[in-house]
Every structure is written in C-alpha cells, then in structure tokens.
Amino acid sequence: MYDGGKIIAGLAVFVLLFTFPFWYNIGNAAYTRPKLELPKEAKECVEKTEWMRAEHMQLLNHWRDEVVREGHREYKSMVAGKTFNKSLTKTCMKCHDNKEKFCDRCHNSLAVKPYCWDCHVAPKGEK
Amino acid sequence: MLEKAIKGSKIYWGWLGLLLAIIGVGFGAYMVQLNQGLSITGMSRDVSWGFYIAQFTFLVGVAASAVMMVIPKYLHHYQAFGRVLILGEFLAVAAVSMCLLFIVVDLGQPQRLFNVLLHPTPNSILFWDMVVLNGYLFLNILIGWVTLQAERKQVPPPSWIKPFIYLSIPWAVSIHTVTAFLYCGLPGRGFWLTAILAPRFLASAFASGPAFLILLCYIVKIFTKWDPGKEAIQSLAKIVTYAIITNLFFLGLEVFTVGYSQIPDHLLHFKYLFFGLHGYSTYVPWMWASVIAGLAAVAILLNPKNRQADNVLAFACVLVFLSCWIDKGLGMISGGFVPNPLEEITEYIPTKLELMVTLGVYAAGFFILTILYKVAVGVKKEVDA
Amino acid sequence: MKSSRRKFLQIAGLSALGWSICPSLLQASGHGGGEGGNGQGVRWAMAIDTRKLDDKLMEECVHACHSIHNVPKINSKQNIKWIWSAPFEKLFPGQMHKFLKEVPEEHTLALCNHCGNPSCVRVCPTKATFKRPDGIVMMDFHRCIGCRYCMAACPYGSRSFNFADPRRFLKEQNPDFPTRTKGVVEKCTFCAERLDEGKRPACVEAAKGAIYFGDLNDPHSEVRQVLKERYSIRRKPGLGTDPSVYYLI
DSSP, rough: OHHHHHHHHHHHHHHHHHHHHHTTTTSSSSOOOOOOOOOOOOOOOOOHHHHHHHHHHHHHHHHHHHIIIOOOOEEEOOTTOOEOOIIIIIIIHHHHHIIIIIIIHHHHHHTOOHHHHSSSSSOOOOO | OOOGOOOOHHHHHHHHHHHHHHHHHHHHHHHHHHHHOOOOOOOOOOSSOHHHHHOOOOOOOOHTTTTHHHHIIIISSOOOGGGEEEEEEEEHHHHHHHHHHHHHOSSSSSSTTHHHHOOOOOHHHHHHHHHHHHHHHHHHHHHHHHHHHHHHHOOOOTHHHHHHHHHHHHHHHHHHHHHHHHTTTTOOTTTTTTHHHHHHHHHHHHHHHHHHHHHHHHHHHHOOOOOOOOOHHHHHHHHHHHHHHHHHHHHHHHHHHHHHHHOOHHHHHHHHHTBBTTTTOHHHHHHHHHHHHHHHHHHHTTTTTHSSSSOOOOOOHHHHHHHHHHIIIIIIIHHHSSSSSTTTOOOOOOOOHHHHHHHHHHHHHHHHHHHHHHHHHHHHHHHHH | OOOOOOHHHHHHHHHHHHHHHHHHHOOOOOOOOTTTTTSSSOOEEEEETTTTTTTTHHHHHHHHHHHHHHOOOSSSOOOOEEEEEEEHHSSTTTTTTTTTSSSSGOEEEEEOOOOOOOOOHOOOOSSSSSOOOSOOEOOTTTTTOOOOHHHHHOOEEEEEOOOOGGGOOOSSOOOOOOOOOOEEEEOOOOOOOHHHHTOOOHHHHHHHTTTEEEEETTTTTTTHHHHHHHHHEEESSSGGGOOOOEEEE
C-alpha cells in the first residue's frame, strides 16, 4: 500500500471526529425525560399518548398539507372514531394551552427548534 | 493538477487573501440579511427583484460566452483558440458559481431551497433555470478538467468527452435563453414582454463575455508571463465587435417597436430609463452612459488598427463590458418593475449591505477563477517548457 | 480496464450524484393547478359594486381583512396589503378618460383576482402558490422559498413579500389565524379558511351589501344574478388571466 502510514493516520482522525458526539458525552448525566404539564380538564388527546409522543410531528405535517393544500379539515381519530378539527392552534393548543410547560420542555431538552410558532400564535397560558 | 494551486508567489497569496477578506465582509453582511430578512435591501413591494437577480442575469451571459470559443475550436478546428479555450471554460465555471450564489442570497427562505427539488415543477421557468445552470456548471468542470489533463499528459483528449463538448454548445445557448424566458413570459410586464429578449441577452453576452476574457488574457500575460497568443486575442476582438454591434442593433429594434407603436405598457419603461418619468430619473445618466460606451466601443473596434493596439483594445473592452453591465446588471431588472402594473413609480436603489453581499459573491467568484486559472496556466507553462 | 483508487472515487461520486437527483425527477409533475373554472363544481367569484362603496366602507373592508389575517401595517415601500383602495385610473389603466363623469379620481377596492388562468401559479417553482378546485389561488406559506417570481408574474400588484418579520409590526394578533414569517410572499386568499367553515369572506361581510360573493358556476348565485343585471368590467382582461373579481359600474 502506498502511503500506508498517512492513510491509517487519516482514517484514525476521521473515526475520532465521526464518533465525537459519543465520547464527548461520556460521563454526562443520562437523559431524563422532562416533566411535562398536562392539560387539567381534557382527559384524552386526538390519539394515544405513546403514539402522539412518537408521531406528532408527522401528524402535524400531514395536517398542514391536507388543510392548506386540499382543504380537508376533519381528522378521524384512531381512538373511538372521534373527529377533530385539524388545527395546531384551535385543537392542540386549546388543551395544551401552555407552550412553555409542554412543547418547549421536550423540544429544548432534545435541542430541536420547530418553527411552528414563528407564524402560529401560541396561547397566552395561565396567568 | 490541483497541487498547482497551492504553490504560488506572494502576489498570488496576497490576492487570494484579499479576496477572502472581501468574502468575509460579504458573508458578515449576509448574516445580517439572514437575521433581518431582505428588509436590509433596497427592494420593495413594487420592485421585488433587485441587484442580486440583475447580477445573476448578467453573469449567466458571461458564462454562456465560452461557447464563442468552443464553436470555432471544435466545429471549425480553429487551433488559435486551443490556447485560451480553457480560460473561457474556467471563466464559465466561476460565472455560473456566482449565478447560483446570487440566486441563493436573493431567497427569502434559503433554508427551504431544496423545496425546488422536493416539489419539482416543470411549469416554472425557474425550475428549468436551475436544471440548465447546474448542468452547465457540471459540463464545464468536466470538459475543462479532462481536456486540461490530456494536455498535461500531451495526449489527445479521450474520445468520450466529445459528446459532452458538442452538448455544451446548445447548452450554453440554453442557459441564457432560459434566463430570458424567466422575464419575457410574464403578462403585465411590458418591458420584458418581447420575443427579442433572449437574442438581446445572447448578443450582450457574446460581447461582454469575450471582452472580459480579453482583459483576463492581458492580466494573465502580465502576472504569469504566459502568453495566450496574439491571434486568439485578435479573433476574440472580432467576436466582441460583431456582438456589441448586434447588441446595439437589437436595442434599436426594441426602441423602434415601442417608440413607434406608442403603447404605454411598453413605452413607459423606456421613458423611465432613458428620460425619467414624473420626476424620477435615477437611472437616466447610467442608461445613456451605457449607450454611449457601447457606441464608442463600436467606433473604436471597427478600425482594425485599433484592435491591434493592445492598449486601445483593452480600453474598448472595458467600454463594452461597462455598457453591457449597466444595461443588464442595472437597467434590465429595475426597468422592468418601474412603473409597476398600476403605473405607480417606486424607485429602486441598492443599499450598502446589499452591495456588500454582492461584492462578497463577486469575490467568491474571483476566488474560484483565480485558483482555476492558476491550475490552467501552470499546466500550460509545464507543457510549453 | 485498469482500476485504481482514483477511478473508484470518480465512479462513486458520479453514482451518488445520479441517485440523489433520480427520485425527484421521478416526482416531477405539472403546476399546482386545480380544476376550478371549467364549468363544473364551485368557482368562487366576487362582484364589487363601485357605486355603493365609499371611503368609510372601504376602510372597514380593509380593516376587517387585515385584522383577521394578521396583516401588519408597515409604513414603508416594503409594505404588505391584501386588499386596498386605489383610484380607478390605476386599477384600469387605459380604460379611464378625463371626460368620464366623476370616475377618474374615485377609488375602489383592489385585491387578488383569483384568476382562472393565474400566471403566479404557473411560475412558482415549488407549487407554494396553487389553485384549489374551487378556483381560489392559494398560498402555502410553509413551502414558499421567497424567490418572489410570483410577484413579478402578477399583473395586478396583488402580492406582498415579508421583507422583515411581520410580528414586529403587529400590535394585536388574532390567535386563530397564523402570522407569516420573514421571507415568504403573501396575498388575499378569498378567506379560504372562512369559506371552509361556511362563512363568507371578511370584506364581503364588512361591505354591508356593496360586495357580492358566490359561485360563478351556479346560475342562481348572488354574483351571477347581479352580473346579469348590471354592467361590469374586470382588470386587464386583455392579458388572458380570467379574473374572478368583477367591478359593477
């Protein structure tokens, strides 16, 4: 192999950089799920909690395309066959009326910054 | 071959350093724009495209002009262009890179740029512009690199590159035609709504591009002691002469059509640019400077003796370049938006930050150009030696 | 063929490039045009009674629209408007003359024409502007990349661009309708969100009978009735855009 030493050294540097996130976090405290404040009155969400936790972004993505582009505003829930209005502000945030204590807590601890609220107006929350 | 770019004189590194500094300043200005939005530009509700898109349009022309050497060299076996063709192709690479950068800095939501690929829309001319510009960039990098490599090894270029070279000829025409179609297919914008827009774009491209290339040849000759060859420059000068005459002729056709028909939708834009409208006349001196520079260049270039004198030719080339740059990089876009469809006048004047971003993009283009030219001239000198 | 590291890298690079553009080429399809205006289904249209509109009424229409849709009031040439009042001679250039009784100085309302053959939809490179089956020319603010091609294409000056973050200019926000973000184009949507709920557009309600609204394909609709009775014109009919906004003279 030509330049064997250089290639191996290069590969080593590459592997080191590529695995940076793993060894950088060694010794840090393990991830703990943030405590979310759930709505007090409402008992059920449009779908089951586990499903919503994993899929809410896809759901909202579909909703916005279907509402804006196709004008379909009714969502048929998989639970109990209920229907809901496909709306972030008028449906989701009517119950989850505190963005800081619900949306943000999770998003912050996972370091994701959805730009939903650049446009959609978040509810004022309880005073 | 890239190793040629990392060995150079102090002037070379100093120049690259200067360009990097300008790129840095432009990038800083762009960060402000990302943060504040396009509100930092002089654009408005009425003039919704400005300096960025105008520079993009102009540079598409510079890029397309490489074809004026590819045709004589590969279709007519005109060997004098063999020496400078690579400079033309690498100029095209730098120019298209600038075009793409100008499109990106003009977007309101650059992070959504790839929506154009996620939701491809063949109805939109902008979609096709993206296709042809990227294709042309790819073609020129490929052709330039492969032919230069062959030259370095002193063997004929591989035969598989031939189809790409032939393809690059209509492709070069397509980039400027499609760019003209961006404008000339819009109802209600009388200034652009003219079938001669694409030919006009091409004529001014074939004038300004080779004129710029002649100037680059002189610069290369001074700084690298490598002579691109008198014959090549003289042939380019003839191309510039024909093209600038054609360009002015086309402008005359346009002026006659709108002037004699007197249809306000078309006429008012020319009135605004050349005489001012309702007291708004920012562009008037510029537009006349463009026409006069063009006419003066024709007067100089028509005489073969002038073309043969290096200094005079270089001066004429500066005039041609200026004339075309004002026409396309300044008047073409603003003139189309003023007056607006309600016959109201909002003037467009670029802001300082906007000009800084523009300068940064130009510096990035020249950075690419310098490195590519360093490689090309390095190889040429190696072969000559 | 002698293979080398160099050749391998070249081929790998080209293959990656090929794969990366393949899926989107397969997806390529036409513009976001709907079927509205072909004589079937609903096609929403508006008829503005220029005689009934006065300055006060127009102001109320503008206010109703702009407050519901969170349209910011920006006092510069980078302003935003969905509906506004403008003089006849500007809305109908070439059609007014100085001997017309009263008309040339008079104002009336201008808004998106929701064209049957919209040039803005044709030029949009991402289908962020598209036509709904009911003829409404709609904006998808999530998808707009802010290239402003639609603004150049609109022959009526109906489109505005968010040069800055619009929230800076909003005193009050209607929580039920989103604001926009900087860098996207916006315009009147014929109150698509209200129509979907069975309500009429906000300006129609605020105009107190001076604006008629309805289905152009239904011979018994309010618009069709009034278009039959009164003389009406449209803006720049010669451009072939087929506007859905009529002006009753």
